[in-house]
Amino acid sequence: MEYIKFTDVYVSINGNNILRNITFSTVHPTFLSIMGPNGAGKTTLLKTMLGLLKPDRGKVEILGYNPVYNPISIRRLVGYVPQKDYITRDLPVKVKDVVLMGILINKSLPRYPSPKDIENALEALRTVEMEWAWDKRFSQLSGGEQQRVLIARGIANKPKILLLDEPFNKIDMSTQAHIIEFLHRIKSRNVSIFIVTHDINPISAISDLIMILNKEIIAIGKPREVLRKEVLMKVYGSDVRIFDGHPCPIVVTGDTHV
Amino acid sequence: MSIGGTLAFMRGVPYLPGESSHAALGGVSLAILIVHLFSIPMDPLIWAVIFSALSSLLVAYAGRHGGAEALNAALAGAMALSLAVYATVRAIVPAELRALIDTYLVSDILFMTTLDIMQLSLIVLVGLLILVAFYHELMYICFDAEGAEAMGLNVKFFDYLLFLLIGVAGGIAAKTVGSLLVFALVIAPAATAREISTSINRFILLTFSLTVLLGFTGLFIALSIDWPPSGAIALLTSAVYIITVIIKNIFYR
Numbered sequence: 001m002e003y004i005k006f007t008d009v010y011v012s013i014n015g016n017n018i019l020r021n022i023t024f025s026t027v028h029p030t031f032l033s034i035m036g037p038n039g040a041g042k043t044t045l046l047k048t049m050l051g052l053l054k055p056d057r058g059k060v061e062i063l064g065y066n067p068v069y070n071p072i073s074i075r076r077l078v079g080y081v082p083q084k085d086y087i088t089r090d091l092p093v094k095v096k097d098v099v100l101m102g103i104l105i106n107k108s109l110p111r112y113p114s115p116k117d118i119e120n121a122l123e124a125l126r127t128v129e130m131e132w133a134w135d136k137r138f139s140q141l142s143g144g145e146q147q148r149v150l151i152a153r154g155i156a157n158k159p160k161i162l163l164l165d166e167p168f169n170k171i172d173m174s175t176q177a178h179i180i181e182f183l184h185r186i187k188s189r190n191v192s193i194f195i196v197t198h199d200i201n202p203i204s205a206i207s208d209l210i211m212i213l214n215k216e217i218i219a220i221g222k223p224r225e226v227l228r229k230e231v232l233m234k235v236y237g238s239d240v241r242i243f244d245g246h247p248c249p250i251v252v253t254g255d256t257h258v
Numbered sequence: 259m260s261i262g263g264t265l266a267f268m269r270g271v272p273y274l275p276g277e278s279s280h281a282a283l284g285g286v287s288l289a290i291l292i293v294h295l296f297s298i299p300m301d302p303l304i305w306a307v308i309f310s311a312l313s314s315l316l317v318a319y320a321g322r323h324g325g326a327e328a329l330n331a332a333l334a335g336a337m338a339l340s341l342a343v344y345a346t347v348r349a350i351v352p353a354e355l356r357a358l359i360d361t362y363l364v365s366d367i368l369f370m371t372t373l374d375i376m377q378l379s380l381i382v383l384v385g386l387l388i389l390v391a392f393y394h395e396l397m398y399i400c401f402d403a404e405g406a407e408a409m410g411l412n413v414k415f416f417d418y419l420l421f422l423l424i425g426v427a428g429g430i431a432a433k434t435v436g437s438l439l440v441f442a443l444v445i446a447p448a449a450t451a452r453e454i455s456t457s458i459n460r461f462i463l464l465t466f467s468l469t470v471l472l473g474f475t476g477l478f479i480a481l482s483i484d485w486p487p488s489g490a491i492a493l494l495t496s497a498v499y500i501i502t503v504i505i506k507n508i509f510y511r
């Protein structure tokens with residue numbers, strides 16, 4: 001059952017309907033980029049996959065498991081890199097504490113790391129080339145380095161699926177390129193990657209699929225099929241512009257800062 | 259107690275220990291009023307801790323349901339209410355009970371009874387055990403509650419637990435140093451320690467050492483020049499905090 005599938009899923013928060021009629025399926029592993037304006041429900045979609053939000057109706061299947069009924073399996077299968085804006089930055093925690101968090105949280109009490117746990121945490125940091133920061137204080141790192149550490153935390157438990165929420169916010173271009181390279185590396189280990197973004201251009205070339213989301217799925221398909229004016233106009237209105245690029249078209253919306 | 263200050267800073271609610279110790283004051287006042295009116299024996303210290311813990315949980319509830327704004331409103335509201343209770347009860351009861359209430363406003367460590375000290379030690383011990391057992395969990399929710407929840411942590415439970423610990427610390431502080439001094443002896447050392455610490459362990463340890471060191475130094479100065487201990491301690495901890503900030507800004511820019 002190597003697929004991720006949503007069937008007619010509706011999700012509400014505090015009685016307000018946020019997502020409706022979400023139906024799609026992907027093979028595994030895949031690289032899916034989810035694009036949409038602010039408030040489109042992108043974060044909500046990720047939280048539904050994690051089982052943090054329960055659908056009002058419809059069915060979610062992740063590699064054979066349902067987030068509502070199999071939360072423990074889902075936690076083992078899915079790694080999550082939340083939007084960094086919500087993280088308390090001036091807390092004096094060390095990088096190793098952050099990465100080990102991803103491993104220890106699934107252990108029973110007392111949660112003290114075994115040598116194996118430490119090796120796994122180091123390996124996760126190695127993947128994002130941040131091993132040198134093991135004993136550094138998290139808040140002393142640059143924004144891009146912090147993001148890499150959070151990605152390491154997300155993969156420390158060796159998940160099959162990695163969800164990332166706006167990982168490129170406030171991050172410079174060269175770090176973006178690095179992170180994309182790391183994601184490539186992670187996917188080559190048979191990990192599916194779902195990445196939420198409001199700027200598609202940096203990742204359209206490596207996406208297997210792009211989903212345009214605005215409360216419902218406006219389009220989902222290969223980059224060249226989705227990144228077209230007729231499609232994007234439905235969400236961004238007539239001020240969306242598309243430039244021919246290689247290998248993928250370049251999209252400029254009101255949201256994009258060029 | 260000083261750990262309560264550290265936790266409060268980590269969770270982003272530095273004024274909570276102060277508020278909850280004022281709630282303790284309200285709780286003590288109520289307990290004493292009941293003792294006075296109905297002559298039901300009630301131990302003021304227990305009620306101080308219960309009220310400070312309850313008020314802290316209330317603040318946590320407001321924060322969870324209405325965000326940071328509701329949290330701050332609840333903080334201010336709970337503080338105002340307990341002060342109102344304190345002022346009212348103080349006006350009603352006879353002088354010797356009034357004096358008892360006031361020991362929770364400006365307390366004198368030197369006047370604590372053996373029973374007080376035993377009760378306090380027990381509460382502190384239980385609090386420390388909880389803290390050691392759930393150290394990682396509490397740290398995770400302070401760092402990134404959303405990520406912790408996604409990884410399967412019962413964030414709601416631990417958040418309330420955290421507020422409970424801070425509240426209890428506030429209640430204990432009201433008994434040991436008086437609620438007026440909580441800022442001086444709980445919040446100021448934690449603020450100072452945060453300026454100069456590079457890890458959580460050091461943060462907690464530094465706060466603790468600063469509290470003890472400054473508390474005793476203040477007491478010593480007070481006794482030797484015949485000042486009120488509370489005033490001396492408040493002056494000392496505030497001065498140390500201000501000097502730390504100044505030094506840090508000059509040398510580490």
Ligand SMILES: Nc1ncnc2c1ncn2[C@@H]1O[C@H](COP(=O)(O)OP(=O)(O)O)[C@@H](O)[C@H]1O
Binds near residue numbers: 013018042044
């Ligand atoms: N905790 C919440 N309470 C109420 N409404 C919320 C909450 N979280 C999100 N929403 C609403 O749900 C909608 C979608 O949010 P979200 O999934 O975060 O969008 P996106 O990530 O695409 O910007 C928004 O309109 C937002 O206002």
Ligand SMILES: [Mg+2]
Binds near residue numbers: 043044083165
């Ligand atoms: Mg979002």
